[in-house]
Amino acid sequence: MFYREAGDFKTSYVDDGQTFPIKFDRYRYYFVLFVAFAMVPLLINDYWVNAIFLPFLIYSIAAIGLNILVGYCGQVSLGTGGFMAVGAYACYKFMTGLDIWIGGVQYALPPINIFFSVILAGLVTAVVGVLFGLPSLRIKGFYLAVATLAAQFFLVWLFNKWAWAYNYSASGQINAPEREIFGVAITGPNTEAWASYLFCLVIAAITAVIARNLTRGASGRKWMAIRDMDIAAEIIGVNPLKAKLSAFAVSSFYIGIAGALFFAVYLGAVEVGEAFGIQKSFIVLFMVIIGGLGSIFGSFAGAAFLVLLPVLLKLMLADSTDTITGFSTVMSWIFLLAFVAAVVMLVINIIRTRSLIAGSGVGWIFASIAAFMAYALTIGGMGWPTDIVAHLQLVIVGALIIIFLVAEPHGIAQLWRVAKEKLRLWPFPH
Amino acid sequence: MKKRLATMAVAAVMAAGPVMADLVFPSLSYRTGAYAAGGIPFADGYADYFTLLNERDGGIGGVMTKVPECETAYNTEKGVECYESLKDSGGLVYQPLSTGITYQLIPKMTADDIPLHTMGYGRTSAANGKVFSHVFNYPANYWNGASVIVNHLLEQNGGDMKGKKVALVYHNSAFGKEPIRTLEELSAKHGYELSLMPVDHPGQEQKSQWLQIRRDKPDYVIMYGWGVMNQVAIQEAANIRFPMENFIGIWWSGAEHDVMPAGEAANGYKAVTFHAVGDDFPVFDDIRKYVVDKGLAAGAGDQVGKVVYNRGLYAAMLAAEAAKKAQEIHGTAQITPSMMRDGMEALEITEERMAELGMPNFGPSFSVSCENHGGDGLGAITQWDAAAGEWKMISEFGPSDMDVIQPLIIEDSEAFAAESNIEQRCN
Secondary structure, three states: OOOOOOOOOOOOHHHHOOOOOOHHHHHHHHHHHHHHHHHHHHHOOHHHHHHHHHHHHHHHHHHHHHHHHHHHOOOOOOOHHHHHHHHHHHHHHHHHOOEEEEOOEEEEOOOOOHHHHHHHHHHHHHHHHHHHHHHHHOOOOHHHHHHHHHHHHHHHHHHHHOHHHHOOOOOOOEEOOOEEEOOEEEEOOOOOHHHHHHHHHHHHHHHHHHHHHHHHOHHHHHHHHHHHOHHHHHHOOOOHHHHHHHHHHHHHHHHHHHHHHHHHHHHOEEOHHHHOOHHHHHHHHHHHHHHOOOOHHHHHHHHHHHHHHHHHHHHHHHOOOOOOOHHHHHHHHHHHHHHHHHHHHHHHHHHHHOOOOOOOHHHHHHHHHHHHHHHHHHOOOOOOOHHHHHHHHHHHHHHHHHHHHHHOOOHHHHHHHHHHHHHHHOOOOO | OHHHHHHHHHHHHHHOOOOOOOEEOOEEEOOOOOOHHHHHHHHHHHHHHHHHHHHHHOOEOOEOEEOOEEEOOOOHHHHHHHHHHHHOOOEOOEOOOOHHHHHHHHHHHHHHOOOEEOOOOOOHHHHEOOOOOOEEOOOOOHHHHHHHHHHHHHHHOOOOOOOOEEEEEEEOOHHHHOHHHHHHHHHHHHOOEEEEEEEOOOOOOOHHHHHHHHHHOOOEEEEEOOOHHHHHHHHHHHHOOOOHHHEEEOHHHOOHHHHHHHHHHHOOOEEEEOOOOOOOOHHHHHHHHHHHOOOOOOOOOOOOOOHHHHHHHHHHHHHHHHHHHHHHHHOOOOOOHHHHHHHHHOOEEOHHHHHHOOOOOOOOOEEOOOOEOOOOOOEEEEEEEOOOOEEEEOOOOEOOOHHHHHHHHHHHHHHHHHHHOOOOOOO
């Protein structure tokens, strides 16, 4: 009803080419920005920032970076963890004062402001990314994946071995000292929740807008031409060297920024093998695949999915509280009844249709899951043993990845697209 | 129906009124992942001791204790989530059992005024209480462990290790790298030759390291491993027929689950320890009576008396004693994390006290002070007897070479103080 082009007149080419051509979309976008910038910082505490918002924003930046490379340019990369490590260690060197030894004499730069340290870390990573992107000019597909895998292992090995990178500390750990912007601590232990959140949010928002516009413009079209068929792209005049290496550079720049924030703002202390191992490469790749290849929104959705789901499962299943207030008690009873009702309806449906999903089976499955989740959250968690919940988390996240790949290979972004198409026609579908 | 719901709601509100809050000892455990073999017995031992205190003594100083668990899987990101989610529960002291998580929590917890106890792991230089106000690593740390091992080797060689070759097989992380400086200093002092062999997380791939050991033929191998890495290393050592009595692990590499997979071949393998092994102590009778037989044991309840279980028990005992001390100092049973810190700093463990607790000679006696958060750093050597299927102490608790270790602690902690602008305390 509200979600349509009709009545939203464009009188210039600029208007016509904007990111959100539909008025409702545009206002929703402004509303999300308003909530994220003006309301969330007033409401959050340490838990929300450190357990949910920081990992979500930082993984989103990394997923956007990888999406540019894999989703837009079609070059598979398994080196994300290694490139994040480059970002983290570069940021550490810049924020503690880069030192160079020439002939036994130490020359050191003064420590650089944390914002510029993060940006410089991104640039350093971009250079490293281009270096490791060179093989992409000769090989593609699985072979390129293996070549980038080599980058992953080489970089982790390097930062374990190269004492200069961690300022010769005995343990090989890097620690983020306290750094400020306009007198507000951004890194270090005395950080306010809103400060580190806003810092990451600003960087995430800027990088997302740039990525969106890059992919809509000439360079994005070149990347997509290479992705769809590199020989055809070459024939119509796309330079594969420039296109592929620029994709590696931009992608690594984003991943480097994500690595720098991951170390400096989120964790505060990392060691390379544990924080930037092969697991990181895979999880960011899963985010891109689940969120949707070739979609900026999909990068955010995929990051949210893989960051929030384990936390949500933990809150629902493992935690327990013995102080439930009156209102929650009432609500939990309502949700428990709803859960029982949904399960009963599901069983009736199975008996009638002799199938789990026929009729409204899928609907009742979702209804019972939703009611159970609501019940578990209102009673403050089921209090199951932590190891069983940890194993269940793996099972559920893994199963959902498989379900997504089978049911919707184009990811959450495609679901969103379909929903928008349907909404455009609503309430008159014919 | 409506009326009943309303009554229930009112009852629930009233029930949630002011009550005596429990003393909370959070357990950042890991019962899953590559390090679960060590994480499970520690978490069980830690939880069981507090259950024992609740069941037998009615808590600490009349206040019941509570041990909420949070699964970290030895992963720093999950560790952050766990710390933040448990922070509001009023946790008195945290024991993450992970050097990586420890490094991350040190500045955070100092800022939040909550003490951190990293017993035999974590940042070794935290023993300098002048710099690290909220971090404790009594009764012994990694460097003490390394030195006790070298002392044992010296003893075997009649005090002279010139020309001997020692290989260090270590987990390639902050944990495994910690002893390198100490072993290098000691190598300069005693004249042995040190070679380093890193093993990457999680440690299942060690063929090349052991091939190198077979080629170089070192006289002794020291191991700083944890989790699945230990079992693989001991099996590999058996495969190349390395003499087990010349293979010595740190305390995180010396438990039943590490040596069992290699069977008979692991016989004679040694490890250093800072607490007693076995279940021949009166406290275990109480644990069986009040905890296991009542069905209150944590986990599967099958770990009682295992090496790492004992370590969890010991950690819980030290925490409970520190809480008692804090209650004495501040004259209140309801202590806060800040008071707990004072209790830990004033902690004194004597032989008599341990005997009273049913743990005679379970660990060395030591005292903590404002300057020294690391205790005296005593350690003993244990050896695996495969036929009997148990670890045996083969030495008394002996001192480590503090002449070498203390300057290293001062140097590393002062570098940290300079880096983080920390003013030294205790003056």
